Amino acid sequence: MSKKPTAEVSADDLEIIISNYLAKRLEVSGNVSISDLTRIAVGWSHETWLFDADWLNNDGEHQRLELCLRRDPGNALLRETSDLEEQFKVLKCLEKTDVPSPKAYWLELDSGTLGAPALIMEKIPGECPSPWRKEGRKFYTDAAKREVLPKSFVDALCSIHNVDWRSCGLDFLGVPAMGKDFALAEIAKWQSLITDSAHPGHPILADLIGWLISNAPSTERLTLVHGAYRTGNVLIKSDKVSAVLDWELQVIGDPMYDVAYMLTELNREDTDLLSNVVPRDLFFRRYEANTGIEIDEDKCRYFQLLYAMRSAAFWMSAAGLYAQSKNTDLRLARTEWSITVALERAAQELGY
Amino acid sequence: MTLTSSDILKRLADTIRNDIGPAVSDEYTRTQAFMASVILSKLSKQLDLEAAHNLAEEADVEELKLRLQTVLSDSPPSVQYQLNNFLQQSHIMPLTSLLTALHEWGVNNSEASDALGLIRPVLRADIDRRMEIAT
Numbered sequence: 135m136s137k138k139p140t141a142e143v144s145a146d147d148l149e150i151i152i153s154n155y156l157a158k159r160l161e162v163s164g165n166v167s168i169s170d171l172t173r174i175a176v177g178w179s180h181e182t183w184l185f186d187a188d189w190l191n192n193d194g195e196h197q198r199l200e201l202c203l204r205r206d207p208g209n210a211l212l213r214e215t216s217d218l219e220e221q222f223k224v225l226k227c228l229e230k231t232d233v234p235s236p237k238a239y240w241l242e243l244d245s246g247t248l249g250a251p252a253l254i255m256e257k258i259p260g261e262c263p264s265p266w267r268k269e270g271r272k273f274y275t276d277a278a279k280r281e282v283l284p285k286s287f288v289d290a291l292c293s294i295h296n297v298d299w300r301s302c303g304l305d306f307l308g309v310p311a312m313g314k315d316f317a318l319a320e321i322a323k324w325q326s327l328i329t330d331s332a333h334p335g336h337p338i339l340a341d342l343i344g345w346l347i348s349n350a351p352s353t354e355r356l357t358l359v360h361g362a363y364r365t366g367n368v369l370i371k372s373d374k375v376s377a378v379l380d381w382e383l384q385v386i387g388d389p390m391y392d393v394a395y396m397l398t399e400l401n402r403e404d405t406d407l408l409s410n411v412v413p414r415d416l417f418f419r420r421y422e423a424n425t426g427i428e429i430d431e432d433k434c435r436y437f438q439l440l441y442a443m444r445s446a447a448f449w450m451s452a453a454g455l456y457a458q459s460k461n462t463d464l465r466l467a468r469t470e471w472s473i474t475v476a477l478e479r480a481a482q483e484l485g486y
Numbered sequence: 487m488t489l490t491s492s493d494i495l496k497r498l499a500d501t502i503r504n505d506i507g508p509a510v511s512d513e514y515t516r517t518q519a520f521m522a523s524v525i526l527s528k529l530s531k532q533l534d535l536e537a538a539h540n541l542a543e544e545a546d547v548e549e550l551k552l553r554l555q556t557v558l559s560d561s562p563p564s565v566q567y568q569l570n571n572f573l574q575q576s577h578i579m580p581l582t583s584l585l586t587a588l589h590e591w592g593v594n595n596s597e598a599s600d601a602l603g604l605i606r607p608v609l610r611a612d613i614d615r616r617m618e619i620a621t
Contacts, residue, residue, distance in 0.1 A: 337581035338609050341602070344589025464521035471528055474620035478613045486606040 145171055151249055152185065152203065159240055160197075162189045179382055180218070181205040181250075184257050200257040202236065205250040218253045219243060220307075224381045225255060227302045232293045234258075234377050260369030260376035265410045271403060274365055274410040282373035284412040285420060290368060290375040291396065292424035295357040295389045304358055309386050316387040317350035320440060324447040331447075331454030338477045338484075342443050345484060351433045353388040360384055363392045364401045364409045390430055393421070394437035400445075400479070435483075442480035449473040495530035499523045531619045539615045544576050546608045557600045565591055565598075578612055581605060 149168045156166040171185040183203040191197050206218050218241065225238035237256040242248050263270035277283035299305060310316040321343065328335065360367075361383025369377040385391075395401065396417060402410045408417050418429055449469040456466040489497070500523075507519035551573050558569050568584040585605065588598045 334579065335582060336613075337578055337585050337605070338613060340582040340585040341589070341606070341609065344585060344593075348589060348593065464518050464525065468521050468525055471620040474613065474616040478617050478620075481606075481610055481613055484606075486610045 145173070148183070148249065149185075152187075155242075155248060156187050157189070160189065161192075163192065164190055181207055186257075199239075200259075201239070202255050202257045203248070203252055204255070205248065205252040207250055218251050221381050222253045223306060224304065224384055227299075227304045228297075228381075230302045231297045233297060234290055234293070234375055235381070236377055236379075258369055258371075258377040260371035262366065262369050262379070265365045265401070265403070270366075271405070271410055274407070275405065277370075277373055278407050278411050278413070280373055283370060283375075284407075284416055286374040287365070287368065287409065287412055288417055288420045289424065290378055291360070291363050291392060292421060294360050294363070294378065295392070295425050295427065297358045299356075299358045299386055304386065307384065307386050309356065310353065312354055312356075313352050314350040316353040316356075316385075316391075317436070317440065318347070320385075320387070320391075321346050321350070321443070324440075324444050327447040327451050331450040332458065333450035333454050333473070335450070336473070336477050338481050339443070339446055342439065342446075342477075342480045342484060346436075346440055346443060349436060351388075351436050355389065355427065356386050357389040357427075358384065359387040359389060359391045361391070361395075363395055365411055388433070388437075389425070389427055390433040391437050391440075393429055394434035395441065397431075397434050398438050398441060400438075400441070439480065439483050442476055442483055445476035446473055446480065449476055490533075492530045492533040495526045495533065499526035499530060502526065528619055535615070535618060542615060543578060543612060546611055547576055547578060550604060550608050553604050554601055557597060557604060561597055561601075562591060578608060581609070 149171050152171070153166045153168045156162070156168075157164075160166065166187050166189040169186045169188065171183060174182045174184060181204065183205070185201055185203065187199045187201055189197050204218060204221070222238050222241040225235055228235040229237055236258050238253065239256070240254045242253070243251045245251060263273040265271060265274060274283075297304065299307075308319075310319055325343065328339070360378065360381070362380055363378070367378070367380040368375045369379060396408050396412070397414075402408060406414065408414055422428055449472040452466045452469040453473065455461040456463070456469075502519050503523035507516055507523065510516040510519055554569060555573070558565060561569065565584070565587045568580070568587040572580040572584050585602075588601055591598045593599050593602055
């Protein structure tokens with residue numbers, strides 16, 4: 135955790151800003167006390183702050199909300215593809231479904247209100263061990279042995295794919311036509327990010343994109359797709375998924391896009407457990423039974439190549455933000471070499 | 487004794503990693519110090535290998551030029567245009583446009599497929615060289 139001030143506002147100032155904001159929103163005549171304001175040092179797309187708000191209502195009764203604030207600093211990774219307004223709308227739609235997700239309270243697009251466009255949502259209890267760290271991987275290995283989390287992790291994905299996305303209003307995300315539209319739209323989205331990054335690229339990327347366009351699979355069933363469903367993007371409490379986080383890449387599309395992300399070796403380290411926690415057999419059995427969707431491994435292999443392109447696009451965008459002096463975070467500068475790793479992976483997947 | 491630029495960068499990286507970073511208490515700033523160290527290490531390696539990598543790339547490109555001219559002699563104008571552009575260069579980057587043109591032509595076409603078969607080993611060699619720095 136870090137209490138580093140943001141570019142626009144210090145933690146102390148932010149505390150006052152939030153307090154004043156909530157007093158207005160909650161129509162409280164007295165003070166709203168903000169405690170434990172902490173910036174989470176994860177994620178590159180938005181600032182995330184956790185805090186508790188306490189106040190007395192107009193009847194003098196103590197009230198408390200545990201909250202999470204996401205702010206768009208205006209220079210973060212992926213802000214072109216995921217804005218807070220969309221995240222807010224998605225969370226609102228998900229409140230009507232079985233998907234474990236935080237309740238969204240308020241959206242403020244005016245920078246003058248909370249110092250930057252921001253969304254305030256429920257802070258759901260749970261932990262989010264990083265699968266990229268040794269202690270995180272140990273957490274998932276141990277949880278896999280207890281056999282509760284693997285089932286819960288699969289069930290949460292099933293709940294996403296089982297959402298009746300039209301009736302809960304998620305069609306605002308855009309609905310691709312049946313056929314190749316979904317795959318081609320994803321390719322176009324990441325191509326656009328690459329173009330915006332002004333990165334010179336590499337011929338392997340052109341080879342990959344050419345292959346992806348020529349081999350785009352047909353999508354015959356559309357579901358809500360999370361877009362980055364893996365450990366590290368869910369909160370866990372008592373060995374169960376308490377919330378699916380990171381609603382930044384969701385689309386209406388082919389459910390195999392998420393399944394491919396589950397199956398990819400990129401999301402596990404030194405283990406055969408999918409996403410570091412789910413035995414492969416369990417995943418296939420439980421996913422197909424709970425969704426009625428048969429896993430198409432050929433299509434998943436295609437989407438894994440699309441993920442290689444997406445990774446390259448992410449890293450190019452990140453490196454571009456640094457190169458164009460839009461963001462001084464050195465983690466972004468370091469991604470210049472991550473592009474190479476993504477392209478090497480793509481070459482391997484293309485068979486060379 | 488004079489240190490090379492690469493050596494200086496390597497030493498800077500080590501100092502930041504071992505002495506400066508651990509002395510920083512704020513997590514964000516400490517992470518930035520660690521990243522600075524990582525980046526300097528990679529730049530040091532890049533400087534070290536640059537000359538050898540450039541030579542290898544030029545040699546690969548020269549050989550590829552000769553072979554592609556034969557394979558793509560009957561290709562459509564869009565491919566010919568990108569091939570000609572590549573023939574005037576000594577590095578692999580113009581292959582980006584050539585590959586796009588080849589895929590548009592269609593890799594089920596035997597000439598395009600043969601060309602891909604020649605280009606891909608060169609790209610493999612290039613990415614292997616880049617991986618020496620990246621990892």
